[in-house]
Amino acid sequence: MKRKNGIEREYREMMTQAAPDLWERIESGLEDHAETGGAESSHAETDRKETGRILHLPRRRMYGAAAAVAAVLVILVAAPGFLEMNKTGSSSTARFAAGGAAYDMGATVPETTAAAAEMAAEGGMDGAAAAGGAIAAEMAEDEYGEAATQQYRSGDLPESNEGQNAGSASLSAGQYIETDLKDTRLLCQVTIEKASDSEKADGRPHIRYEARVDDIFYMSEDTDTEAVEKGDSIIIEAAADGTEDLQQDSFMMKEGGVYIVPLTVRDGALEPVFPDEPQIEIKEDGGYLFPDRYVSLQDEETAVMQDGSDEGQGNPDGQVHIRKDERFITDLVGLIKAYTASSGD
Amino acid sequence: MTEQLFTESISQICKNEKEGLRRIYEDYNPMIYSAVWEIVRNREDAEDLTSEFFIRLWNAADTYRSGRGHRAWMLTIARNMALDHLRKRRREEPVEELPEDPQGQKAFDEGVVNAVSLAQALQTLKEDEREIVNLKIMGELTFREIARMLGKPQGTVAWCYRTAIRKLREVRL
Structure with a gap:
């Protein structure tokens, strides 16, 4: 189950509660597939008896019958053996498949079910299936381009699953202060193009970053972040520490700086998962500078920067660490996945 | 599933x-x-x-x-x-x-904006916004799938969804 924010969760609950239980009615309309020849007619009769309402099925049946006849004619010409292979075919089936065909064809909405059935008939079931395969392949091709991104987004373990292991193994160590990583919707490398003051409706000072997405390492199957792609410009809103001079803000990402930022969505805006501390910065030598919070990413080879040093991002709340190995991103992604999994999403 | x-x-x-x-x-x-x-x-x-x-x-x-x-x-x-x-x-x-209305509630009334329910807030959305919100949340579809289904550009769908969610939040403040 995916995590939903407040409005989404409430919407889902409301719609779920609003949906009536129709199972008995549906079940009463089911007949074994071998007997579906007259099934629909009896469905309509059953529904009328039970509800006293008209389902508009007779007219559909007319369309469906016409479509079925058309489909049969096409099929008879194209494949004489079809009737032997598809004894269960019904007008209902043809129309249902037609809907699928419409989906395969790019969700073109047919004017009527008859037209839809004709679309299926024209393509034939196999044609629809073939089209479906092409669409499926296209859909399987991730929207974000790179194979690595696809791998992360699909939830597969990284090729080297050291990261996953590292994350899983160290959850106990960092679970109290890293746990918010479970809220990560997007982990990307960004270059900060502009940073400016912003004030949200709550009156608290915010910094508005205009950033270019250099790379995407992790993406949840999320509501708001799906449209983000490598090369996009995005807006990141982050709480400021209240310092009057923005340039003195101790957590601020610098213009021109390159950062790895776990992002979440709050109030419809992208915001760092940890807004009240320095973000992970990529130094010119390729090293990753990260704050204390990421305890699981600290290993024996991690260098510790002095508090408030030039390289220490001026972090007043603790030490800053630096790692220069290539596994850093993999470990971080593994950590996010581990916390996400542990949160039950 | x-x-x-x-x-x-x-x-x-x-x-x-x-x-x-x-x-x-x-x-x-x-x-x-x-x-x-x-x-x-x-x-x-x-x-x-x-x-x-x-x-x-x-x-x-x-x-x-x-x-x-x-x-x-x-x-x-x-x-x-x-x-x-x-x-x-x-x-x-x-x-x-x-x-x-899905729950039989009356149309949205600006006079009760402070206590507005989600069902009422939804009445403030346009038809296509409501459908996109529904497909996104209940259908759990990607913007790409919704765009394909509705025949609209993916960016439009994503923007429309965000606008709708923002509206719902604002109405319910």
Whole structure:
């Protein structure tokens, strides 16, 4: 189950509660597939008896019958053996498949079910299936381009699953202060193009970053972040520490700086998962500078920067660490996945 | 429901095992019902169409091809059924019925903005915004799938969704 924010969760609950239980009615309309020849007619009769309402099925049946006849004619010409292979075919089936065909064809909405059935008939079931395969392949091709991104987004373990292991193994160590990583919707490398003051409706000072997405390492199957792609410009809103001079803000990402930022969505805006501390910065030598919070990413080879040093991002709340190995991103992604999994999403 | 479980359920249906349909129904009845309701805006019609959808799924299970994204597949079919129904109803009933609220609530009233319910807040959205919100949240579709289904650019769909969510939040402040 995916995590939903407040409005989404409430919407889902409301719609779920609003949906009536129709199972008995549906079940009463089911007949074994071998007997579906007259099934629909009896469905309509059953529904009328039970509800006293008209389902508009007779007219559909007319369309469906016409479509079925058309489909049969096409099929008879194209494949004489079809009737032997598809004894269960019904007008209902043809129309249902037609809907699928419409989906395969790019969700073109047919004017009527008859037209839809004709679309299926024209393509034939196999044609629809073939089209479906092409669409499926296209859909399987991730929207974000790179194979690595696809791998992360699909939830597969990284090729080297050291990261996953590292994350899983160290959850106990960092679970109290890293746990918010479970809220990560997007982990990307960004270059900060502009940073400016912003004030949200709550009156608290915010910094508005205009950033270019250099790379995407992790993406949840999320509501708001799906449209983000490598090369996009995005807006990141982050709480400021209240310092009057923005340039003195101790957590601020610098213009021109390159950062790895776990992002979440709050109030419809992208915001760092940890807004009240320095973000992970990529130094010119390729090293990753990260704050204390990421305890699981600290290993024996991690260098510790002095508090408030030039390289220490001026972090007043603790030490800053630096790692220069290539596994850093993999470990971080593994950590996010581990916390996400542990949160039950 | 995972794609694998859905495919297994479809296989059960093909063997005349109702449990397969039951599983799909339990997972997706609210999704299908709310999707068709967003189009027909009438409870009785939505119930009829939802029932009909699952009966047709039972009858046509063997036309499903796995790996195509079953939610988008089902929603496309349900949506087309609802649109067909709507077109016919409009032909038969030239005077359009007033839309009905899903929980029988009155239309949104600005006078009670401070205590507005989500159902009322939804009334402030445009039709296409409501449908996108529904497909996104209940259908759990990607913006790309929604864009394909509605025939709109992906960016438009994403923007529309965010705008709608923002509106809902603002109305409910």
